[in-house]
Amino acid sequence: MTLRNQYSSPVSFVDPKLQEICNQHLRNQLDGLLNQLPENQARLALQFSLSNLVAKMLEAPRAHEELVELFSTAYENLLSSFKKAELTEAEQVSSYINATGLVMSVEHALHTFQDIYRVQAFIRGVHQALESKQDNHKIHIVYPACGPFAPLLLPLISHYAASDTARHQLKITLIDIQPGAIKALSNLISDLDISDYIHEVLCCDVMDYQPDHSIDVLVMEALQHGFTREGHLAFARHLAPYLAADAIMLPEKIAVTACLNIGQREFADQWKDKKRTHSSLVDPIIQSERTHLGEVFSLTLESLRKLTVIPLGKGMELIECNQVQIPKGVDGIDKTSLLLTVTATTFGQEKIHEYESGITHPLCDMSVCIDFVPQVAEPDDLLVKSGDRLKFYYKLSGSPGFLPTVA
Known part of the structure; x- marks a missing residue:
């Protein structure tokens, strides 16, 4: 398809305030208070900002301005955690096309957290999906192509950890093909103190993944507008045989x-x-x-x-x-x-x-x-x-x- 097919709005879904925060990070100007805090205080600030964001989202719909404030605080803390991972330039900017579509750069994947209504719909949806599984057996959650933040799931898990919710019931597998994403993700899991919830963190192509346990909840979003460019449908087809009989796929x-x-x-x-x-x-x-x-x-x-x-x-x-x-x-x-x-x-x-x-x-x-x-x-x-x-x-x-x- 030619370049003339890329007609789109000059206005973005991303709130300008969140774009400004991202620009600061990309220009290496993010040197605010959190970077000067002792490491344990920075971790606590990160954990609180994500847990508070999720708590507010789960309580009731929020005005756009309030959401932007909550996301802005959490995003700054996430970027601080990301910087500590000290990725090389190649680990940050490498992107390519493979057999199933675009493999997005880690740098680009950071922006997903700015997509506040996408994140909100997934966080609220995953929470409701997990609540619908009321029995006490372990729930295996798989999140392929999760990027460096796993933003559609990990904020919720951080919120659960704050109240010690489902710590021994959930087992989470996170998958990404980008080594830089896995490096940053592993650092984030440590900063959030949620390793008890994590079953595996895998650096591999989703198409090569063969789980050792059936999948109870599949959280996945690997597409761009018009359901194009990335491997969402290919991933779903590959993972379908591994889904439990009563599995939930998000999006439904x-x-x-x-x-x-x-x-x-x-x-x-x-x-x-x-x-x-x-x-x-x-x-x-x-x-x-x-x-x-x-x-x-x-x-x-x-x-x-x-x-x-x-x-x-x-x-x-x-x-x-x-x-x-x-x-x-x-x-x-x-x-x-x-x-x-x-x-x-x-x-x-x-x-x-x-x-x-x-x-x-x-x-x-x-x-x-x-x-x-x-x-x-x-x-x-x-x-x-x-x-x-x-x-x-x-x-x-x-x-x-x-x-x-x-x-």
Whole structure:
């Protein structure tokens, strides 16, 4: 897919305050109070900030400004712990493509904690999922591609540790392919004093992992907007045989839907006076201009076990997805682009809606040309007409994502 397919909003889901903190770290200017504290006090500050953040999130929904303050304090403490790991430049910045997709650099993975509504939905969802397992047997939690902070789980475990909750019931396996991530993660586990909860910390490709115990709870988020670029679906397929009969997978559901809209309206006009993106800040008029086509794909435990796989050889497979129809009689349809939107239900009622996270920012696929022929042709242009049906496939390869075709 060409660079012209990367149409996106100039406004980010990340609050500017959290971006400022990250910039300070990346410029090596993070030299605040915590760096001057004795090590034991810095650890206590880290533990308290994460436990306090989680306690507030679990109590009730919080105003955005309060969340930003809580996350900012915790993020500064996490960055201080990360700096103590003393990663080399290569350990921080190395990224590459492997057989299942992008392997993100450790430096980039740090930013996940800035995605506050993603983190909140997972923390609340994991907590509810664990509460739903009320029996006393040990619960094996596996978190693949967890990065240097394991941000969708470890803050919750730090909160549990503060009250000595489930210390002997949970056994957690953390996996990442990046040696630098494992180095920082091991340091963080020590700083949080949560080693009693940890079963294994593994530096390996998720596709090589064969657990010694069945998986009771799978916590995973390895995707980018439009359900692209990273190996989430490949990882889920690989781990499915190891799931216990009553296993819970978080997110419980990832739904990808297709719609049409004018890119300028969707990604520029809608956000011109906004400091950040969020589902509560969308323009209802611009949203009403969308032409909804339908669901392209959804990933649940049930659908994972029923995937139709088409092998193409040389490590490439296609997953058969749904069809949608382009309607007739829509004025200006030749000016619209295909948008793939994602919503994620972590557990129960905990959801990540459009524009609330980097993973739910709509993806604009400008290779689909409806009722027009582009002046400058690209190799992957798909020329379609009003009334045509689009059939989607999902590519399992080093460049995962959806492949639209004319049915």
